[in-house]
Amino acid sequence: MELKERISIEDIDGKKIKIRLVEPEDNSSAILTHYLHNYNNGIKKYYEEDAREYINEFIKYKELENKVKFDVEEAIQQLLFQVENVPFPTPKNYTFKFIDLFAGIGGFRLALQNSGGKCVFTSEWDKYAQITYRANFGEVPFGDITKESAKKYIPDEFDVLCGGFPCQPFSNAGLRKGFEDTRGTLFFDVADIINRKKENGTPIKVIFLENVKGLKTHDKGNTLKTIIATLKELGYNVAEKVLNSKNFGVPQNRERIFIVGWLKDSEKSFNFPLGMDNDSNPIFKSEDLHKTKLTSVKSILIENPGDKYTISDRLHAGHLRRRKEHKEKGNGFGFSLFNGESVYTNTISARYYKDGSEILIEQKDANPRKLTPREAANLQGYDKQFVIPVSDVQAYKQFGNSVSVPVIQTIFSEIKKQLL
Template identity: 55%
Template sequence: MKKTIYNNAFTRFTDKEFDEKYALISHAIQLGDTINAKKYRDILKENGIDASDLPSAELFNKDNKIVLVPKRNKFTFIDLFAGIGGFRIAMQNLGGQCVFSSEWDEPAKETYFRNYGEVPFGDITIPATKALIPDNFDVLCAGFPCQPFSNAGLKKGIEDTRGTLFYHIAEILRDHQPKAVLLENVRGLISNDKGKTIQTVLRTITGMGYTCNVPQELIDNGPVSKLKEECAKMVLCAKDYGVPQNRPRIYIVLWKKDLDIKEFLYPETENTKTKVSSILEKNVPDTFTISDKLWAGHQRRKLEHEEKGNGFGYCLFNGDSEYTSTISRRYYKDGSEILIEQPGKNPRKLTPREAANLQGFPKEFKLPDSNTKAYQQFGNSVAVPVVEKVSEQIVKQILEV
């Protein structure tokens, strides 16, 4: 029974009923001899699984060839809407220990387990999932979907966010009160619903005892135009931090008011030039070269857009390009946003490993078996080096005060 649970049963997740038990077991193993591990072991015991002699994380990770494990623990964090763990890599590199992870997408959970030896818990909107979060942790990390709030501004509290996924982040912050919060989203969050969405996000969190770089008066009363100007200062682009990709994202950092921190200093822009060649593989198979039909379609659509006076269409790059455009979750469809030139051939798509490189994932990161899933997962991820730069400042300015 135990060998099946520890080894074979983790290879693929198809049994929904047993899925949370995978998460409980793997969390208990990775957290070792801690209070949080005991919580998960007790729950397993209540559900008829003897977890009294789970293997150590070192042995388990060695047997399963897991490579990305923290070497030291300075602080704790939780990984919500975890995807494939971009936040986790950044935080672990700085000495953080992940005490809870949550992700609903099954293929992403498989990739997560392959690399961290941990199965994320499922849907964070379910109260039973929230109940598994440890009582205390230092940082909440989340890249949450951008949704407008239909009744924003009516009550000026957490109730404004009901019906959205952000509401569940707000609930967790209200109930657990970690020292710091790191949220990542598309730059468009600032203008979503004419600025009301970002105002509601900040008003909700600051109303629970947190603060950020945006003045509280703007958060509470606007004007929204000025609020949006302040929020734009939180936008960082991957190409400015060693990643050859034009990927602007907003990184919202908040901290408990009782820490008496006046301002969060975002990492300075790096002056080093990037090159697309740094992420490209050599001897790429011809299977990644796009077909004559697809290439003709790309060129036709681009010409049509140009005639209409807009800039839509495919984007072509080579090794000497400083950076690419933004890779998205839909990259698997036709690769139009990032095509690589090839002498004497049609251009090609990025390989899955190049997609991982473009998001700053380490070389040893294990890819999913499906190319389509790989493109979806990396296109939906954070740029790891940018998150790590922001997280360095969080550790220095908030956690070590």
């Protein structure tokens, strides 16, 4: 692979430093942090050769800065501290390994780490999502998963592939409905990774995917049929179901489709948990069902959110006008108001930053307000310790695009029990 040379400003040892890097496709930080995260297990071999180059550059910088010799082990220990001293480190006694594709800000990772898993590879192309991911997990995702410069680092030794891939049409959907039909889409790259591991003799045990509810009817249902046919062609039994976050202790009406694949020769089965009813009783009985109760919107709200989140008189008047116009036309579109007593909100979307119209919170003697980024995180079931290092605009996009963590964790409790 052709290498390129550049001067990079990297926040590697806790401060901004200038390092001369020789790197393939700008994956230097991903290679280095993946190497460090796997330093004490066999996975490090997939990153070691290239990572050592960057460590040597780091050593040269430290020696220049401190005017003393700086050995490899000392450098590695300093770097290890930086990637391990994060809010959500790898569980010490992990029981399975997984890779996190189309990772966003790490909703899948958080849920699977909570279930005892270790992430050994992750990819996410959005640079702002990468910042949030690193701040919380100490690891920089690889970039474009369609490129060999990222795929070549995926290890063989892992049990679960997970991710929320974009919904895209297949050019030949309705014809063969299989692997070849998916070319030109990002799902093809998921299938390609699965196929590579199968041909290597290291088949992936479990495939765990998430998408918008509309995938079920996209292209008259052909898109979902092609995905299922592809997974079956690759040697998997497949189950799919639309689940709603509001049934999993998350006060949000958010429907998403989940797809689980497990090897046909495994002689194992899988059933989706359905969540809880309005009396907080499990609909699907499972000893490992996520132990959360149905809550109200009050549970995700913070005190003293700040005046900046109160919408302006002009925006409020615009919302009221559009609501009236929609009502006169006989449809229900317009902005939506909620308060602490509401059972759940509408779905938060990536466009929430624009005007917040889908979820506005009532305020006494004031215009309604938008959710704060922290409340958006709460609404998706993220831990209170989850760091939000980006602007409000980027944070709203990230949480709007994210999975609801408790839903992922509950589904995986069944996957882990029945499949691993």
